[in-house]
Amino acid sequence: MAFTQRMDMRATFGRRAVSWGLRAGAATGLLVILTAGCGKVVEADPVPGSLSLVQGDQQSAQAGLELPNAIVVRLMDADGRPLAKFPVGFNVIRGGGAVAPASAVTDENGEVKTKWTLGPADMLQSLRASVVGLDPLEVTAIGLLPADLIIAQGNNQFAKPGSALPNQVVIRVVGENNIPMKGIAVAFQVTVGGGLISPASALTNALGEVQARWTLGPQPGTNTIVASSGRLQAVVLNAFSQ
Numbered sequence: 001m002a003f004t005q006r007m008d009m010r011a012t013f014g015r016r017a018v019s020w021g022l023r024a025g026a027a028t029g030l031l032v033i034l035t036a037g038c039g040k041v042v043e044a045d046p047v048p049g050s051l052s053l054v055q056g057d058q059q060s061a062q063a064g065l066e067l068p069n070a071i072v073v074r075l076m077d078a079d080g081r082p083l084a085k086f087p088v089g090f091n092v093i094r095g096g097g098a099v100a101p102a103s104a105v106t107d108e109n110g111e112v113k114t115k116w117t118l119g120p121a122d123m124l125q126s127l128r129a130s131v132v133g134l135d136p137l138e139v140t141a142i143g144l145l146p147a148d149l150i151i152a153q154g155n156n157q158f159a160k161p162g163s164a165l166p167n168q169v170v171i172r173v174v175g176e177n178n179i180p181m182k183g184i185a186v187a188f189q190v191t192v193g194g195g196l197i198s199p200a201s202a203l204t205n206a207l208g209e210v211q212a213r214w215t216l217g218p219q220p221g222t223n224t225i226v227a228s229s230g231r232l233q234a235v236v237l238n239a240f241s242q
Helices: none
Strands: 004-013 016-025 030-035 048-055 059-062 071-077 087-094 098-100 103-105 111-117 124-130 137-144 148-153 157-159 169-174 185-192 196-198 201-203 209-215 221-228 235-241
Touching: 048 137, 071 087, 071 124, 087 098, 087 111, 103 111, 148 221, 148 235, 169 185, 169 221, 185 196, 201 209
Parallel strands: 059 137, 157 235
Antiparallel strands: 004 016, 016 030, 048 071, 071 111, 087 103, 087 124, 098 111, 124 137, 148 169, 169 209, 185 201, 185 221, 196 209, 221 235
């Protein structure tokens, strides 16, 4: 006499559980799969779990210039493992600077980096790193601005009327903590004595300095020039001929 018996079975493949039923026919010895969902194993897409800062927060540099260190962030999955080949975007939200690249994919360590050039006019600057599905991560920086104009060399010299002074005039532009300010325009103007200053304007070098040659006017007496830069307090230099 033939008989039929049904056996229900369940197994787990990867992250997906599948079940099926088997029916045994004693007369033929044939196993028939009645239901099956295990044609292939389907792996779930990785899910971003956290975005953290590795390096680059609270740096400072002259406004308008690139920060010394790259901004590096790390992306982990929901299980706390590095998430590779996942896009991360960067955008400046304060200060008007720029990042390069503005987006990139994470490496095998879940990390991605970008270089940040600060905007030219603000002290407080910030950017955001963002990943779809997570709260953005904010990074801040300090933009150092010109704070003072200093006479580094050349004041109170003597020369004959119509002659160039023995030493060049050197003016220095500095920021907070006497940090040299590069690429800042400084202008010179003769106000007394009718002499000549050359160049009449220049940009500061890596030391924050500009140099100029001062030739005195044709008459004996006091000669005066004024050095100025933007909104900074101008400085006055004197020279004397006799």
